Structure formats: structure tokens, C-alpha cells
Amino acid sequence: MAKNCADITPSGLRQRYLVDLLYMIVTSMRGIAAKLDADAAVTDVTYNANIDAVMNLIIENSTGGRVSVVNAESTTLPPLVRLTPIAFDKARFCDLLYMLYNAWNTLCTQLDADTNPPTSTTYVANCYTAKFLHMVENSLGNTLGNSAGLVDGTPYYFRLGSFDQRQVVNLLYNIVDAIETFTEQADTDAAPADANYEALWFTANITLTVENSQGSRVGN
Numbered sequence: 001m002a003k004n005c006a007d008i009t010p011s012g013l014r015q016r017y018l019v020d021l022l023y024m025i026v027t028s029m030r031g032i033a034a035k036l037d038a039d040a041a042v043t044d045v046t047y048n049a050n051i052d053a054v055m056n057l058i059i060e061n062s063t064g065g066r067v068s069v070v071n072a073e074s075t076t077l078p079p080l081v082r083l084t085p086i087a088f089d090k091a092r093f094c095d096l097l098y099m100l101y102n103a104w105n106t107l108c109t110q111l112d113a114d115t116n117p118p119t120s121t122t123y124v125a126n127c128y129t130a131k132f133l134h135m136v137e138n139s140l141g142n143t144l145g146n147s148a149g150l151v152d153g154t155p156y157y158f159r160l161g162s163f164d165q166r167q168v169v170n171l172l173y174n175i176v177d178a179i180e181t182f183t184e185q186a187d188t189d190a191a192p193a194d195a196n197y198e199a200l201w202f203t204a205n206i207t208l209t210v211e212n213s214q215g216s217r218v219g220n
Helices: 015-038 047-052 090-112 123-129 165-188 197-203
Strands: 057-060 066-069 081-083 135-137 143-145 209-211 217-219
Touching (some): 015 047, 015 165, 015 197, 090 123, 090 143, 090 165, 123 165, 165 197
16 A cells, blocks of 8 residues: 655655665675675675675664674775664764765676676666765765756755754655666666566665655655
């Protein structure tokens, strides 16, 4: 049954829902990557390892689920970010967003360039460039994203300790929309071969609905 109201909106962003959605996003990204590693029509078997290499986080959701990807700090990888429904470090939020951007761009780029290329080599174009429309700068000064964050195309930058709630929700909407777009494309393409990416890693795993500032909704 469709929900009457979105769980996350520009005027209502509860911390518990925010952390739960971030948990869903990370587990969906890693689930897609692991599925690509096992897909018979895809040559590379390093998708999961490569996206894990650019994350340094622990997220615990409101039902006791926990995702942990811990790596050593580097010139591009900030210190560990840890989130729980009752402990959310807003000062480190941009570090987490940067990791998500980096992981998704890494995944899409690798799939487009796979030795046995997918039927459509447009994952970066369709699922990263067209969707990740904000700029994100982490605590080490590294920047990722695409500069069309506002409705009029004006760039919006997420920087440490400085962000607008409406833009946070718009960014979350875009990321969830990117996951749906990716999984639908993967299901439709002959390669990757499997046809249940969307069922597993969008429909079943993204169980919150996000409404952006334009009134559009995505999620389940």
C-alpha cells in the first residue's frame, strides 16, 4: 500500500529517519556491488572491494542493524564517521556524503569500463552525473559532485558544518533516485545478467519515502 505521507520532507527531517535512510543507502550500494561481483555477465569481481575502499564509517539503524566499513585514514579518506539514531555528528556529515558520492561514482565508472561491458555503458551518465547534483567537500578539502544543485542550476556546496535542511533532503532524494535508476537499468540490460537488482536493493531495502522540495517522491 502506498504511503499517504513521505517519511522525509524538507519541512520534516527526523534524525532517526535520516540515520535509517543512510543505513539503507550504504547497504544498497554494497549489496549492488556484491551482486555485480557475482553476476555471470560481468567480468570484474572487485566492485564491493573498490567501493569499500573509499568508505570509513559505522552506521547503526533504529532496529539494531549495523553496517561497518573501516579503513585507515589517508589524504582522501577522513577519520571514521559513526552514526546512530541518538548520536549524529553534524560536523562530520559532509565527510559521510563525500564517501557516498565517491563510492557511487566508483561503482558506476567501473561498470561502464568493465572488461565485459554492460549492454548500456551509461551508468555514470544516467546514475551519477545526472543525479548527484550537489557539490560536496570533505574535511580534507576534496570535492565531488556536479554543480547544478539548485532548481535554477546554481551550484550548492555542502561543507563542514554548513548545510541547509531543504538541500539535505533534495540530496537524499537524488541518491535514492539514482539507486532506483541504476537497478532498473541493470535489470533491463542483458548484461548485467541478473534481473532482480531493483527488487533486492531498491524495493526491499529502501523502505522510507523521500519528498524533495519540488514535491516529487521516491522510495518505498
